[in-house]
Amino acid sequence: MEVTQAPARAKRRGPDAPFANQYHAWLRTMVLIRHFEEKAGEAYALGQIGGFCHLYIGQEAVAVGTLAALRPDDYVISAYREHGQALARGMTPRSVMAELFGKATGCSKGKGGSMHLFDASINFMGGHGIVGGQIPLGAGFAFAAKYRGTDQVSLTYFGEAAVNIGSFHEALNMAGLWKLPAIFVIENNGYGMGTALKRASAITELYRRAASYGMPGVEVDGQDVVAVKQATDDAVAHARAGAGPTLLEIKTFRYVGHSMSDAASGTYRSKEELDSSRQRDPIVLLEMRMRELGMLDDDSVKKLEAEVIEEIADAVKFAEESPEPEPGALWTDVYAPATT
Amino acid sequence: MAVLTYRDALNAALREEMHRDENVFLMGEEVAEYNGAYKVSRGLLEEFGPRRVVDTPIAELGFAGIGVGAAMVGLRPVIEMMSMNFALLAIDQIVNAAAKIRYMSGGQIGCPLVMRGPGGAALQLGAQHSQAFESWYAHIPGLKVVMPATPADAKGLLKAAIRDDNPVVFIEGEMLYNMKGEVPDGEYVIPLGRADIKRAGNDVTIICHSKTVAPALNAAKTLSEEGIDAEVIDLRTIRPLDHETILASIARTNRVVVAEEGWGFAGVGAEVVDVIQREAFDALDAPIIRVHQADVPMPYNKHLEKAAKADATKIVAAVHQVCYRN
Incomplete structure (x- = not known):
């Protein structure tokens, strides 16, 4: 095995200086995601949001740290726990909340829902509902970038449970074979629905799987937004240089159930385990760092919280007041408009 | 008007469309160096190079999905399946992604992809290599399903399928590839949806x-x-x-x-x-x-x-x- 391709545990590097000017923005986005998801949970309980709804609470640093490393013209695709990534990529809370409410003003005109958030204007290529199904699509965006000779990269999110499905293996093999500019992000929150990783995967150090596909594999602390940003920066630089894809195993926790229909703990994981995972909350960790650096005090935290709460309240109000799709919307967007 | 085999009519359509549009590429098992399992892609590697005529591993789901992804961002992939029987491995990407992207995204993102290859039975290939799956695909809103029966139709319909902005499942036949018939030269495009x-x-x-x-x-x-x-x-x-x-x-x-x-x-x-x-x-x-x-x-x-x-x-x-x- 080439040394440069050896799987590794990423250590957080160096001083804060290169990123510190972004900490406020990252903190704000993480707090925004947290509040957005809490509000989405409430709206679901009230019946304002239907279907399946998978919340991102606890995983905020993964979306914010990874997406901070991308350019606007890069591609992003995810699975169905994608509200946080959509917001971190730049979709507005209004657009996402209205979609959850099924309204015509939603990002997908109310036809997608929680699992199918899309915004082509920022290359957010969707939430996808079949486990692992989006991984080849993400490789396809990278294929297109290479085909066109641009230096765009494609970043694909999936949960740790998706590494056991064929699409993961097939897509990563071809991405490695063809040195596609792709970053594959395993968001390892420990559980595929109610199945613990150790009950589903023959090896649990998932970054080591990269060795099979001739690409670097890196384990990352997903509660530390700075570590996530650094590891993603490395992967992006590798891809833009034409050196091929990277597999990032970003270890995180979800504080909530798989979806709105199961409890956060009690069946497949204990309350003690959940409580201990909350000890390393990504928002608290960044706040502590910023306080140490003298960048944050109680007043600025309060101000930020107040702003975010207002922004989310506005999003809910917007979603509530937005119109339902017109009945005719049922029949549009099935096929491309006829060109002749 | 030349007399061509069905196979060569498809080859002409691919060649012409690849000349016409830089976004069109061919991907699949044995399409490049081997010149195609049924020689439909004969000579295309030589003419267009490995960037646009891409051999894949045996991984139908994976390369179909890569094609769908490439189509979502504006390329026009032609994905060859060595057999529509093998395309069952890829059907998740066609049904769950290609057919629905436009609808799920509220019309933001399309998927101008052609998945093509032989379907149905040939001679004595047994139960796993002799199946006609057109009704499976035709069941799905968002897909088009095209099945030419003659060399002229093969050319005209494949050109239309490649130019179509929707995902098209284009089903040929092993027993048709050698069929000969008159095929119009050059620009000959048959609109989809017409019997x-x-x-x-x-x-x-x-x-x-x-x-x-x-x-x-x-x-x-x-x-x-x-x-x-x-x-x-x-x-x-x-x-x-x-x-x-x-x-x-x-x-x-x-x-x-x-x-x-x-x-x-x-x-x-x-x-x-x-x-x-x-x-x-x-x-x-x-x-x-x-x-x-x-x-x-x-x-x-x-x-x-x-x-x-x-x-x-x-x-x-x-x-x-x-x-x-x-």
Whole structure:
């Protein structure tokens, strides 16, 4: 095995200086995601949001740290726990909340829902509902970038449970074979629905799987937004240089159930385990760092919280007041408009 | 107008479209260095290079998905499946992604992809290599399904499929690749969604597609010797289905046989019959009879295989039934 391709545990590097000017923005986005998801949970309980709804609470640093490393013209695709990534990529809370409410003003005109958030204007290529199904699509965006000779990269999110499905293996093999500019992000929150990783995967150090596909594999602390940003920066630089894809195993926790229909703990994981995972909350960790650096005090935290709460309240109000799709919307967007 | 095989007509369509549009590329198993499992892509690697003619590992789901992804961001992939039987491995990407991206995204993102390859039976390939899956794809809103029966149609329809902004499942046939016929040179594009009257007639309408077109024409010849003048309609596109051509014919003939290669249960013919019973009930002088594969997995033994397949003899017998002749 080439040394440069050896799987590794990423250590957080160096001083804060290169990123510190972004900490406020990252903190704000993480707090925004947290509040957005809490509000989405409430709206679901009230019946304002239907279907399946998978919340991102606890995983905020993964979306914010990874997406901070991308350019606007890069591609992003995810699975169905994608509200946080959509917001971190730049979709507005209004657009996402209205979609959850099924309204015509939603990002997908109310036809997608929680699992199918899309915004082509920022290359957010969707939430996808079949486990692992989006991984080849993400490789396809990278294929297109290479085909066109641009230096765009494609970043694909999936949960740790998706590494056991064929699409993961097939897509990563071809991405490695063809040195596609792709970053594959395993968001390892420990559980595929109610199945613990150790009950589903023959090896649990998932970054080591990269060795099979001739690409670097890196384990990352997903509660530390700075570590996530650094590891993603490395992967992006590798891809833009034409050196091929990277597999990032970003270890995180979800504080909530798989979806709105199961409890956060009690069946497949204990309350003690959940409580201990909350000890390393990504928002608290960044706040502590910023306080140490003298960048944050109680007043600025309060101000930020107040702003975010207002922004989310506005999003809910917007979603509530937005119109339902017109009945005719049922029949549009099935096929491309006829060109002749 | 040149005489070409069906295979070379497809090759001409691919070559012309790749010259016409830099976004068109061909991807699949053995398409490049091997020149294609059925030589449809012969010479294309030499002409266009490995960037645009891409050999893949045996990973149908994976490369179909890479094609869907590339199409979502504006390329126009032609994904070759060595067999539509193998495409079952890829069907998740076609049904769950390609067919729905436009709708799920509220019209923001399209998927101009062609998945093509041979479907249905050849000769004695056994149960896993002899299946006709067009009804599976035709069931799905968001997809188009195209099945040319002649070299000219193969060229004109493949060019249209590549230019179409929707995902198109384009099903060929191993037993068709060697068929010869006149093919117009250059710009020859047949709009999708239009059936073709392969033989005009007034007594009975035989509706067929792909590999049942030749047996239907043979049947029509036999029938004409008996004084029955059959019209043969080749659907060419399964979805969208050309109701107009079907109904106009039935208004004249009042009798219908629907032939297809695949199984009858929930098959293409079932949909055709439904359209007719709804829209032309009063025009019918007899119940519609369907001809299709026996409702069993395809056997290997050649006599059993022949017994299982739709053929001209069975079509003739069905026409006798709808004409009340014995």
